[in-house]
Amino acid sequence: MPSRARLADLATAAGVSTATVSRVLNGKPGVAKTTRAQVISTIEALGYQLEDETPAHEGFVAVILPELANPSFAAFATELSLQLSAADRHMILCTSGPGATSEVSYLDALLSVNVAGIISVSGTLADSLASPEHYRRVAGDVPAVFINGYDETVPGAFFSSSDAGAVAMSVAHLRSFGHERIGLAVGQERYLPTQRKVAAFRALGFPRTSIASTIFSVEGGQAAAARLYESGHTAIICGSDVMALGAIREARARGLDVPGDISVVGYDDSALMAFTSPALTTVRQPLPAMCQAAVSALLAAMRGLPLEHTEMMFHPDLIIRQSTGPHT
Incomplete structure (x- = not known):
């Protein structure tokens, strides 16, 4: 009788992520032919039979923010939630600031539940002292877009305010x-x-x-x-x-x-x-425009279209109020 295994077991045996195994099993695009063949070969060779796994998170989009105490990040979370909801997508909100789960840990957890896409706002790609390696690893399995963060070595789409x-x-x-x-x-x-x-x-x-x-x-x-x-x-x-x-x-x-x-x-x-x-x-x-562009690009990638590997720069606006005046 075939052995029973979780996605994580098969991923470890095949040397790929759980998201890649899931995409192969569900016939989804975004997996290289050689990788797909490797996963199938591993499943057949080991005689695994998958346990029943809920697809409840399959259409979820993860939004990773540094924190919500900063009103700017809270505004991004609100706008992204509205835009994803309008597209009939559910959002998982992850805050990765001090004292919270790290961004790397979040990515590992999200891949284990087969998240469909990732939006990172001012994340580790905005930090010159952080390694982008985790996003290089993830980007081959799950479409990812980045707001106010950029690294030319990471295959994703980038949206920044100038x-x-x-x-x-x-x-x-x-x-x-x-x-x-x-x-x-x-x-x-x-x-x-x-x-x-x-x-x-x-x-x-x-x-x-x-x-x-x-x-x-x-x-x-x-x-x-x-x-x-x-x-x-x-x-x-x-x-x-x-x-x-x-x-x-x-x-x-x-x-x-x-x-x-x-x-x-x-x-x-x-x-x-x-x-x-x-x-x-x-x-x-220009928060609404940035979020709309990021969500549109991500949804297209989730449908199997390629992400444009470029940084789109948005022009901000100066809002003049009463804290500035003539030099006397």
């Missing part, structure tokens, strides 16, 4: 108010969006001393702003809205008025930024 465009429009806006001592407050330079903002800022002629790199938090924004205020900067461009709130808090702690003495520009246009005091001037990512 950090260079964000910096250029912020600088132009501040210069129109007469500011020349403009600083840049950003998170760790291990992250791709930070690297791109720094490169764009330097390309506009600003010195390295006008850049303060800390962490993407209110406290990080406050610490970065303190350095820049002490060196005479009258305006600060921040890498996120929460950093901008920290910059405003530091200005007030020093008895400075925003925007009377200091101008502050954020990034993301998170919920409630129009209702802070003062209302925050910030750069808005």
Whole structure:
């Protein structure tokens, strides 16, 4: 009588992922002929008979985010959920920030339930210190698209907001108010969006001393702003809205008025930024358009069409409110 086995047993024996075994057994596209033949040969040679496995997750799309405490990531989760729901697809939401399950662990778990597609938002491909090897391994089995993360060695489609465009429009806006001592407050330079903002800022002629790199938090924004205020900067461009709130808090702690003495520009246009005091001037990512493009590309790949291995860059918008004003 044939042995009984799970997908994981067959995957181990064939030297492939569980998702690949499942695709072969279900006659789905996306598996190389040699790999398909290897899986079938392994099944026949070992005489395995699969246990009944539920296909409940077969149409699920996994969305991997760093966290939900940051309102920008929560907005991406909401928009992606709406777009996937409109396409009659269910979403599995995975948060992989500090203290949570790692992105690599999530990928292993998702493959074991035969997830149909993956959307990564600001994930490990945005971190220059993280290895992209897990996504290189996964991408051959499951279609994957990436928002605000890029690695040319990973076979996927990439959708990013232009950090260079964000910096250029912020600088132009501040210069129109007469500011020349403009600083840049950003998170760790291990992250791709930070690297791109720094490169764009330097390309506009600003010195390295006008850049303060800390962490993407209110406290990080406050610490970065303190350095820049002490060196005479009258305006600060921040890498996120929460950093901008920290910059405003530091200005007030020093008895400075925003925007009377200091101008502050954020990034993301998170919920409630129009209702802070003062209302925050910030750069808005074209979130709906980015999510729509990413979901459309992923759904096409799930139907067997090839993913376009390129990075599509979206132009953000400057939302002018009350945290910026003339240099006096």
